[in-house]
Amino acid sequence: MEQKRESRPSGVRNPPNRGRCSWTVLLLKASLFCFWIQGAPAHLTIIPWPQPVAQGQDVTLTVQRVLNRPFSWHRGTDTSHQSMIFKQPRAQNLKKGPAYSGREKLKPDGSLRITNVTLSDTGSYTLSLSTFPFGKLAKADIQVLAQVSRPSLTASSTDTVELRDSVIFWCLPGDPRESVVWFVDNKALTTSDRLELSPSNRTLTLYNITRGDIGTYQCEARNPVSAQRSDPLTLTVSSLSPTHKPFGAAKSSSLGFALAGGALTAVLGYFLVTRKGRRKSGEPVGEPGPGGGSPPAPNPKRIDVAYVNVLKPTGSAPWSQIALEIPPESDPNYQTLISREMNIYDQIRPPA
Structure with a gap:
């Protein structure tokens, strides 16, 4: 038994296949999505060089991957229009933003170069990359230091x-x-x-x-x-000159001169007292003068006085060997200063 086909009026077309059209659109969207993902860098990194940079030199913010998508550079950490330095929505279509100073240059790989930097260029810089479905951001800091002045x-x-x-x-x-x-x-x-x-x-x-x-x-x-x-x-x-002696040496020298002066004064005083005592006792006090006369008889009580250089004692007559002795048969009022060696002073005898 034959099946009858339904006849349609002439001029009427078959309705479109809606299922086949939906699969085509989905495949197209998937292809576009893969294209965007492959074109965007997986990890966006910026390296400033040199870092830090001296005032007046150039610095480059190098992007590690080639930027083949729309991007923009900004001064600071935000991506507003006022902070924009450059914007490149598509190839060969570069736009300058409000933050452009005239010293910025864009390299072919998208890296940013700043020439003749100043101290005010110190801070953060942001790169914004347009990707689907979300954008990518990368930040870098540069530090500008002044040249050291001669101290x-x-x-x-x-x-x-x-x-x-x-x-x-x-x-x-x-x-x-x-x-x-x-x-x-x-x-x-x-x-x-x-x-x-x-x-x-x-x-x-x-x-x-x-x-x-x-x-x-x-x-x-x-x-x-x-x-x-x-x-x-x-x-x-x-070098330390002889006139610039240390304090201890100067003090010792002053003390030595004081002791020497005291000893000399004592010797002279003793001599004067001895002479005066002789005159009071009526004893001759001198040798016969040029007018003649017989010399006086030896006086057993006559005292001979020996003087030494007390300012510079010799090795044979140190201070410890200068003493006062009393002759056993002399008057107790008289004393004799005895030294073992004569130096620059001769024996002093009373004048006639």
């Missing part, structure tokens, strides 16, 4: 006396962001017990100068991007 070296004194003087060196002006290193004869200064540095290393003190401290001194200021050394300063050291 000035001064000293409390450069002409010193050995073992008597101390010297203080100052390295100015002082910037807390800089470090200071000291040099002597172009070699790094070595530490010692007589050397003291301030916490900032800006002040150097040398105590009890010796001849080993003679040399040319310099200080060097440094920061991570530059260094400057001061003009040299020469330190001279003179």
